[in-house]
Amino acid sequence: MSNTTKGHRLIWVGVVLLIILRQDSWFWNDATLVLGILPIGLAWQIGISIAAAILWYIAALIAWPADRLPPLPPSRDEQTEVSP
Amino acid sequence: MNHPGLPQLLVIVVYLALLLALALLSNRWLRGTKADYQLASHSIGPVLLLLSLFGTTMTGFALVGSSGEAFRSGVGVYGLLASSSGIIHSLCFFTIGLRVWGLARRHGYSTQIAFFRDRLESDRIGLLLFPVLVGLSIPYVLVGIISAGGIVQQLTAGLWVDGPLGFASPGPHQGGVPPWLGAGTICGVVLIYVFFGGMRGTAWANALQTLLFMILGVVTFVLIVNQLGGQPTLLANMQRLGGELAPEMSTREGMSQSHFFMYLLIPLSVGMFPHVFQHWLTAKRASTFKLPIIAHPIFILIVWLPCVLLGAWATTPLLADAVAQAWQAKGFEGPPPAIPTNPNYILPYMVKTLTPSILGGFLAAGILAAIMSSLDSQFLCLGTIFNNDIVMHYRGEQNVSDAQQVYWTRGFVIAVVGLCYGIYLLTQAHAASVFALGVWCFSGFAALFPVVFAALYWKRLSKAGAYCGIAAAILSWVFLFYQAWRQPEGGIGDYSLSLTLGDQTHELMPVVVMFASALVATIAVSLVTPPPSPATIDKFFDER
Secondary structure, eight states, rough: HHHHHHHHHHHHHHHHHHHHHHHHHGGGOOEEETTEEEEEEHHHHHHHHHHHHEEEEEEHHHHHHGGGOOOOOOOOOGOOOOOO | SSSSHHHHHHHHHHHHHHHHHHHHHHHHOSBEEEEEEEEHHOOOOHHHHHHHHHHHHHIIIIIIIIHHHHHHHHHHIIIIIIIIHHHHHHHHHHIIIIHHHHHHHHTOOHHHHHHHHHHHOOOTTTHHHHHHHHHHHHHHHHHHHHHHHHHHHHTTSSSSSOOOOTTTTTTTTTTOOHHHHHHHHHHHHHHHHHHHHHHHHHHHHHHHHHHHHHHHHHHHHHHHHHHHHOOOOHHHHHHHHHHHHHHHSOTTTTOOOHHHHHGGGGGGGGOOHHHHHHHTTTBBSGGGGGHOOOOOHHHHHHHHHHHHHHHHHTTTHHHHHHHHHHHHHTOOOOOOOOOOOOOGOOOHHHHHHHHHHHHHHHHHHHHHHHHHHHHHHHHHHHHHIIIIIIIIIOOOGSSHHHHHHHHHHHHHHHHHHHHHHHEEEEEEGGGGGHHHHHHHHHHHHTHHHHHHHHHHTTTTTTTHHHHHHHHHHHHHHHHHHHHHHOEEEEGGOOEEEEEETEEEEEEOOOOHHHHHHHHHHHHHHHSOOOOOHHHHHHHHHOOO
């Protein structure tokens, strides 16, 4: 198994984990305020957004699928002349 | 300059003029090729791709819809669509966008329909997909038109209280630019800069507008929070507002956990948005996608969080007092406008009443920027698919002159925008919840997701399977939307289906039924019909 394939699987595990963590039934009816400002359920969801960005950063490092694509020729419509 | 609504109007007019100037400027850089007009010659770098993709996916729904829904049901709306979109949008860019970009560059596709025609070995798939994509784009365009018309009217209220043609219509917006004029002007400006600037102009305009609405969004948040809280520091104001929030608005008490989970399907719509597809193809190279994929969840956070907090905090008793004080401080006579009951209007209401007039105009421009940065891509894309997949495809490139292409493409886009504008004026669409309409539109596109995913990752997907999947998605959408529309009570956003298993009844969102219909039809029919030819499988799966 290549490193990219392993990385791909890791990212899919991360996505599933984030989806599970997003369903935060434990904070559903909790009105506790974080720093006296943010309801704790909202603060958790903000954490999910930040975790998603970190996951996609890791994906760019270890599971970039384009690594497996061959070099690309120029697209065929680039030379077609037309007025806008 | 202290006349109500005048500073806001002037800033909006100047902003629209600047956008037109930008389009004319970018027109000077156009290379005169079709690839440049439609796809900016695949020259867009990571920062511009991030800004244009983000601006395209964030529409009036993200500002007006999110704040309105938070005003209606509390902060839970962030988890419904913002955190889920952070995961799913980037997943779509990663699994669909990147792969589509590689295939499109290799085989020269400019539109989704061209890709599906080749992948499914079916010329007629275009005749099914074209009306489906255009039809589902109509509620999306409507979301922008409703938001634009409402915002311009709200923010210019008091401008011409006894004016003709709708200016004088009674209500809290009396004297504001009537929606037919505000929305019509915004559509006209976007049409002009799309026609002049093409994809390059649209990407530039999107980038400018995305930066504008993100920066001004944060400024709006700070200004309004400081007015609402009445405390000396921003932190103290936020703490006061947080403390005033009712428990039902700060938790998800009234929200079904199953509904919350089902909302995960909605962001899959970006995998099939035709205008997002077209933006993907503008990328210079595969690595260009890295920044948009990583930064997208954070950008969503930056835009959605202030809107959701403002919408929820607007339900506290502090709003009425803050508005009364600000109204007096501005020197306006009479009582301030009443707090709107239509959730669509809560954000512009706060901008209008709680921020200084000139700054309010800039903030209005920021909100309009978010709306226009989606409308432009939709207009450009509608024109591109009509030109490439209908006119050129069926009449032949050699039989259509440049002038004819321009004529037909612009005519088609104007007809679609005119249709949306007509629906807006002649029906009760203006009263529809932007959030609910947006969710219905996204549900339709999300239901098509199984087809595009299978086309890219499942060799066994057959022509018949894709036809049935698309048909199942759109037929279930039409049927369910009709049911939602004709229900005697509640809006289209309140409609759900019931599934009884044993002695338990579960509520299902329409998107689940649509998605499942398309998924089952695609897989089942593909398995019992002939697979694609080996040549096609080699062409699309050769790198694995």
